[in-house]
Amino acid sequence: MSDNGNLNIAVFCIGKLGGSTEVAANLALSLRARGHSCDFYAYGESQRNRLLREGIEVFTPQSLDYPLFSGIPTDFGFLLAFDRRHRKQPYDVVHTHYAVPLVHVMSNLHRIYGVPCVLTFHGSDVTI
Numbered sequence: 308m309s310d311n312g313n314l315n316i317a318v319f320c321i322g323k324l325g326g327s328t329e330v331a332a333n334l335a336l337s338l339r340a341r342g343h344s345c346d347f348y349a350y351g352e353s354q355r356n357r358l359l360r361e362g363i364e365v366f367t368p369q370s371l372d373y374p375l376f377s378g379i380p381t382d383f384g385f386l387l388a389f390d391r392r393h394r395k396q397p398y399d400v401v402h403t404h405y406a407v408p409l410v411h412v413m414s415n416l417h418r419i420y421g422v423p424c425v426l427t428f429h430g431s432d433v434t435i
Contacts, residue, residue, distance in 0.1 A: 315344045315396055317389065317422075319412065320404040322349020322367070327429035329354075331404040335363050346392060348385055366392070382412045389416060398422050405429050 316338055320331035332354040335345040339361060347358050348366045355365045368384025392398075401424045403413040410426065417424045 311342070313342045313344065314338075314399040317346050317348060317392075317398045317401045317416075318404070319348045319385070319401065319409050321409070322351035323353060325430075327405045327427075330427075330429070331402075332358060334402070334404075336361055339363055344396070346398075348388065364392075382408070385412050386415065386419075389420075393420060393422075400425060402427070 316335075318331050318335045320328050322328055328349065328351070331349075332347070335347050335358060338345050346364045346366065347354070348368075349355075350368065352365070352367055355367075358365050366385070366388040368382065368388065389398075398420075399422070401413060401416050401422050403409050403424060403426050406426060406428055413424045413426060416422055
């Protein structure tokens, strides 16, 4: 937490078209408007331009360059991007939207870095 009480927050979501991505993006924008620092981690890029215009950095994991995994985004990419950013300015909290498939990314972030995590369930997360 900064001296002025503002938090440094990482928001994770699927990032494709859909309600949970819209909710996560709106949350990041609202937190930013209140003076908090937010970064957005997403598989897809549907909110990228909107968030960048508002000063929110967007991270999208790269696919592995290996035929078996061709075109599949890797959670390892999220962990690498998070690690680089977290070392520069540690996050105070991670807020993850949509448990499947992001819950294991969130649990690893908590286990490795000790950062508190919040998980918001959306749609099919509730019925699985």
